[in-house]
Amino acid sequence: MAKQNTVFKDAFNRCLKLLEQTASLPSEPELGATLGVSRTTVRAILGRLEEVGLLTWDKRRKIVLRKPVAADYFPTEETDSLSEIIERSFMRRILDGGAQPGMQINELELAREIGIGTTGVREFLIRFSRFGLIEKRPNSHWVLKGFTREFALELTEVREIFELRSAAAFAHLPKDHAAWQELDAIEAVHREILADIDNRYLDFSELDERFHLLVHRASRNRFIVDFYDVIAIVFHYHYQWNKTNARQRNARALEEHLAYIAALRSRDPIEIELACRQHLKSARETLLQSIN
Amino acid sequence: MAKQNTVFKDAFNRCLKLLEQTASLPSEPELGATLGVSRTTVRAILGRLEEVGLLTWDKRRKIVLRKPVAADYFPTEETDSLSEIIERSFMRRILDGGAQPGMQINELELAREIGIGTTGVREFLIRFSRFGLIEKRPNSHWVLKGFTREFALELTEVREIFELRSAAAFAHLPKDHAAWQELDAIEAVHREILADIDNRYLDFSELDERFHLLVHRASRNRFIVDFYDVIAIVFHYHYQWNKTNARQRNARALEEHLAYIAALRSRDPIEIELACRQHLKSARETLLQSIN
DNA sequence: TACCTGTCTTTTATCGACAATAGACAGATT
DNA sequence: AATCTGTCTATTGTCGATAAAAGACAGGTA
Known part of the structure; x- marks a missing residue:
């Protein structure tokens, strides 16, 4: 499952929003600039639009066939990047009071609960450590310093x-x-x-x-x-x-x-x-x- | 090659230094506290000391057989943790002037040059980013802002x-x-x-x-x-x-x-x-x- | 009784692999 | 002449696997 295609899904959804307003699409590079993604992703979006019957697409000729409906969108849970998911989940634990200062943080456990790999958790904790809420014991666990x-x-x-x-x-x-x-x-x-x-x-x-x-x-x-x-x-x-x-x-x-x-x-x-x-x-x- | 045993090698070397001064060794927990490592590592050190003929070791009976010589030590290159290696290597590049501000940083290339896996490089860059010398473009490369x-x-x-x-x-x-x-x-x-x-x-x-x-x-x-x-x-x-x-x-x-x-x-x-x-x-x- | 050792389990650090995404280049189209 | 598309390569983000290291616990020893 290497990489989640959240960039694609999120950009696809934003493209649908665009289609609700205008009935035409610009060139691939221009659309890429608008959505903030590469042409590779733009082409994946156009392919999907064609697949679900929203568009005919042949080179420069893009014809919008109908307005997008709610069912065309990807569910929002699938458009969040890993870091967003993990940050939200982790902050909830800290702030909801379930986490006491001094508590150990277990990478594998966190990963399982959130449903992601350990690498994601580790990288998150490293990034998060600059907020001063957690601290690392080298070769050992992280310690929650807590929102005190x-x-x-x-x-x-x-x-x-x-x-x-x-x-x-x-x-x-x-x-x-x-x-x-x-x-x-x-x-x-x-x-x-x-x-x-x-x-x-x-x-x-x-x-x-x-x-x-x-x-x-x-x-x-x-x-x-x-x-x-x-x-x-x-x-x-x-x-x-x-x-x-x-x-x-x-x-x-x-x-x-x-x-x-x-x-x-x-x-x-x-x-x-x-x-x-x-x-x-x-x-x-x-x-x-x-x-x- | 999962994990390098640098903790073991470094602690082993420090233990040899100890042996140059005293001819006896304390209990496992005490030695662990002195060297700042766990008992698992202490036992690995004792095992190695016995192996190279520096010690006879049977439960609490530890007899030092001879003074350590230079050849007993692990080479210092092998005792540095990954983060130390990568930090030194990276800082040298930045400060030696070989790196221009605005330059892209390539994870895989860095990893190959330093001789480590990409995960190590990524984690280093994330940790290092708080120093304000580099910056990440999401889904894309890091940019060197430079020591300006x-x-x-x-x-x-x-x-x-x-x-x-x-x-x-x-x-x-x-x-x-x-x-x-x-x-x-x-x-x-x-x-x-x-x-x-x-x-x-x-x-x-x-x-x-x-x-x-x-x-x-x-x-x-x-x-x-x-x-x-x-x-x-x-x-x-x-x-x-x-x-x-x-x-x-x-x-x-x-x-x-x-x-x-x-x-x-x-x-x-x-x-x-x-x-x-x-x-x-x-x-x-x-x-x-x-x-x- | 207090500390030690033997043994076992848990957890971290690091690796390589692979799909998603970015990005480069040449030829096609207006 | 400028911009677009087709195609290909390069690079990142994420995963699971595995050895090193930490640490728990029970029984042994002074």
Whole structure:
């Protein structure tokens, strides 16, 4: 079973979505660029489209025969890459409380439970180790350090150092820098969500990540930007896990973001620092509350 | 060829060194603790010692028959673990200038050149990626970002933030904290090396790592301590690579360290910051000089 | 009673194999 | 002349197998 064809299946599904809107398909290289895959995969997709009777395909002549229906799509479980599956599964274990700090992690057991090979698990654990939640004993097992109060405090300490610095750097970006446009776009989404907060408060998680990543990027420092991965993963799963008071929390965070954005626009270092600190403080409190 | 028995060979060699000093061997568990290996490996070592006529071994009765000679040792090439081999080999390529930024990294080619399997290479690259010198294009190759001026500047920026903070925290460690003793020991080695600088200036590299790691540990923050790995590996190979003016550079750094250590002892925040900044500044200059 | 050894099981580290995917090149088409 | 398609090769992602190493447990020995 060497490699799963998840790239193909995922790209196929996205291609079907495209077909729901337009009734024609571009050339192979162009379609590849649109879907972000190689021509090899594009041709596999076209072949499959023909097979299920959605298309006749002869060289440059591609004729769409009908609109795709739900049954044409691959089930979503089959489109996730191995790393996504394993990450989700592993984070659930850690955050759901079934896993105690100090616990040993068994590669083979994990692999069997998730239903993948040991290589995948090993590579995942290595990649995951930079998040500071697990640690390796050489020639022996991994140890779960756990999502503890200390972890949260150490994480937020570094986060605050980095974000304050990045926010200050943001003010010095040239006026025509793309980040300012992105900031406008992000602000607009904030207002949209706030206007319909009761229905859309769960959209905050994704927006939060987009906003803070933009700020961190202003540092132009790969170590600072990379560190944001740690914050992102922790908050991402934290939001999924702890939904108590989510509406209220998110509404408050949205307001803080708006103040923060306004401060960035003012380019006034003092205002920026104040707004940033204010928001970081409540973000930390939120995170800490979820632990005890 | 599943697993190389490098743990066994390395422990065997260290056991021979032990035998050069004492003519008796302790119990299996005790020897295991001394060598840092499991009893399984200890028994393999004892078996081999008997085989080559160094020992008679019957249960608790272990009689050393002769002193080990050079031929008894395993060659050092065989005692390095896979990760050490691959790291050295890879860093040499990057630092020796044979590798241009933007270059693709080919797993199979690397594996063949180093003489190991592809799994080892992949795992190494994943682990190594956190140093910010390479980057993965999913479903495709790794890209070498290179040991460039930008890299050095981004690295030192974060290093300075973290070290200033850690040094400040050092002053607040309780008087009976083990770090103060370690600081004394480190200072003593500094003076020893300075007293014989012409012969021992190359010992500085290891001491440098020991000292700065001690300082970083005072932060009590896993992310700050872990980041020191990045600094350590860069400086480690940098010292090996660039030996021009090494004597002079190291002598200066040793003096700066002594001033830095004195400042830490004073527990005066302002003195600490001054001494720390002074040293970090010349460390950065040294690193940057080696690039252009 | 405390620690040791013999024996056995469990787990990790490493390998090679193979399907999926990317990517290169030459000739075909507009 | 530019872009496309057909075809082929190169490379990655994932698997299961196996020797090395760790570690558990029971019975032996001082």
